[in-house]
Amino acid sequence: MTKYVELDVRSEIGEIEGVILHTPGSEVENMTPENAERALYSDILNLSVAQKEYKQLSGSLNEITQTYQVKELLANILKDDKVKEIVINKVCKIEPDLAIKGNTYCIKDTLLDQTAEDLASLLIEGVTLTRDNLTKFLSKERYAMRPLHNFFFTRDASMSLGDEVLIGKMANAVRDRESLIMQAIFDYTPGFKAKTVNPIDNPNMDPNCMIEGGDVLIAREDILIIGNGTRTTTQGIDFILAQLLSQKEEKPRHILVQELPAHPESFIHLDMVFTLLDKDKCMVYEPLIIRPNKYQTVHITIQNGKVVNIRNENNLLQALKKLGMELKPIYCGGTKEPWNQEREQWHSGANFFAVGPGKVVGYARNIYTMEEMNKNGFEIIPADHVISHKVNLADYEKYVITLEGSELPRGGGGARCMTMPIRRKAVNW
Numbered sequence: 001m002t003k004y005v006e007l008d009v010r011s012e013i014g015e016i017e018g019v020i021l022h023t024p025g026s027e028v029e030n031m032t033p034e035n036a037e038r039a040l041y042s043d044i045l046n047l048s049v050a051q052k053e054y055k056q057l058s059g060s061l062n063e064i065t066q067t068y069q070v071k072e073l074l075a076n077i078l079k080d081d082k083v084k085e086i087v088i089n090k091v092c093k094i095e096p097d098l099a100i101k102g103n104t105y106c107i108k109d110t111l112l113d114q115t116a117e118d119l120a121s122l123l124i125e126g127v128t129l130t131r132d133n134l135t136k137f138l139s140k141e142r143y144a145m146r147p148l149h150n151f152f153f154t155r156d157a158s159m160s161l162g163d164e165v166l167i168g169k170m171a172n173a174v175r176d177r178e179s180l181i182m183q184a185i186f187d188y189t190p191g192f193k194a195k196t197v198n199p200i201d202n203p204n205m206d207p208n209c210m211i212e213g214g215d216v217l218i219a220r221e222d223i224l225i226i227g228n229g230t231r232t233t234t235q236g237i238d239f240i241l242a243q244l245l246s247q248k249e250e251k252p253r254h255i256l257v258q259e260l261p262a263h264p265e266s267f268i269h270l271d272m273v274f275t276l277l278d279k280d281k282c283m284v285y286e287p288l289i290i291r292p293n294k295y296q297t298v299h300i301t302i303q304n305g306k307v308v309n310i311r312n313e314n315n316l317l318q319a320l321k322k323l324g325m326e327l328k329p330i331y332c333g334g335t336k337e338p339w340n341q342e343r344e345q346w347h348s349g350a351n352f353f354a355v356g357p358g359k360v361v362g363y364a365r366n367i368y369t370m371e372e373m374n375k376n377g378f379e380i381i382p383a384d385h386v387i388s389h390k391v392n393l394a395d396y397e398k399y400v401i402t403l404e405g406s407e408l409p410r411g412g413g414g415a416r417c418m419t420m421p422i423r424r425k426a427v428n429w
């Protein structure tokens with residue numbers, strides 16, 4: 001690592017100055033139809049195609065900003081034997097079978113014996129079960145320690161909020177090790193300056209507390225928009241609320257909560273139905289965000305360490321407008337056919353990652369969404385043209401860099417889900 005980075009993220013759209021990625025590896029293929037659901041997948045990805053598409057994301061982001069890879073960051077901190085021991089002990093705390101001597105899955109000593117690089121790979125890709133006794137031979141499990149199938153969605157297990165990093169309290173145990181790794185990276189990487197906040201360190205944490213980064217959007221320095229659904233519970237949002245209250249700021253701050261449907265699974269996070277694109281534009285899945293429906297929008301105002309108001313709003317856009325943020329919605333799947341809206345939302349068509357105001361990354365396959373973006377002044381630029389320097393991004397005021405996206409969306413997310421920003425420039429509102 002070359003320079004010292006102070007974490008600082010106070011919007012969704014400020015010019016990006018650093019982002020954490022994880023290139024998908026063998027962990028995304030290592031599942032069977034039987035356990036794909038347990039892995040939180042609707043299908044099994046083809047790794048070579050997924051990696052080719054992923055290169056479009058990482059390659060174009062490399063042209064724009066400093067990128068970091070989880071595996072390299074992890075290997076780097078594990079070089080310190082003390083950190084290595086702390087990390088392994090923490091992993092064994094959340095996956096106790098790994099440390100119980102005589103237990104089928106006990107591999108703690110094997111983990112301790114690894115070099116930093118190998119350990120980093122094993123912690124992400126998993127450790128297969130050595131079938132050296134009858135129980136292990138007959139076991140239906142392939143892994144002693146399971147792969148982290150979802151880690152290329154780096155958005156979810158940790159989130160930058162100002163100069164702090166909130167560690168995700170994952171809804172599913174299969175993703176818990178991701179949070180642990182991200183916290184270790186922020187706590188021990190000498191080149192990062194960031195304070196981590198982890199709900200599980202709070203002795204009074206509500207057992208129902210769940211928070212994932214796909215649900216937490218920073219609209220403006222004083223406005224958080226948080227999805228409430230299968231991945232982030234009301235208790236999780238109350239944890240964030242309590243954090244903000246403890247800062248006792250004089251200036252009012254706002255949390256807008258958007259309730260999400262539990263089905264289909266493409267509604268898992270708020271960023272699958274709503275993302276910010278520019279100072280005055282956002283991407284919406286219209287049936288949920290704009291059209292009247294039973295899913296509530298709640299506005300919480302806090303000031304001087306107190307909740308001064310909590311009320312229902314008609315919808316997210318109206319609530320934002322009252323706070324002085326008037327956003328023009330661009331429709332995922334176009335304006336005409338609910339059929340196309342549904343299809344493109346399913347393929348993460350609403351999930352855009354902003355590298356600056358009016359400069360975003362998304363999937364090319366969602367052609368009706370792209371048509372709408374184009375109508376709204378965004379130039380459509382294939383990632384390959386950025387990587388091969390066929391275009392100069394500085395020539396465009398507003399653009400979408402497009403990733404092919406036939407394989408990656410089958411993992412259940414898009415460009416925003418695959419990026420964990422750690423630093424953005426202030427927005428000149």
Ligand SMILES: NC(=[NH2+])NCCC[C@H](N)C(=O)O
Binds near residue numbers: 214268271272413417
């Ligand atoms: N921020 C997001 N929308 N992330 C998508 C994560 C998808 C992943 N398969 C999961 O179920 O956890």
